Amino acid sequence: MTQTTKRPKHVPQRLCICCRTNTAKRGLIRVVRTAEGRVVVDTTGKLNGRGAYICANQTCWQTVLERNILVNALRLQSVTEEDRAILKSFARTIEVQDQD
């Protein structure tokens, strides 16, 4: 911890499993594989388990759900229809953000 790079503030960044863009953690939504092999949205960021981050935008969520990206990212056998439905309805609640 002797780094002297001058950074005013450390902003934690995470990689979106969909678009592979590094984004400030707050612009991402964490999903976690539970011990039961289910996928849950971790809105608190405190759940235990293998986690993955997805941008807080519709585009990435739609792609993730369409292409089964979660299976690879979370090393799942599959995403159950039930979990997929939950994730889909969650995705609909994500506010569409202006992007320029």
Ligand SMILES: [Zn+2]
């Ligand atoms: Zn993304």
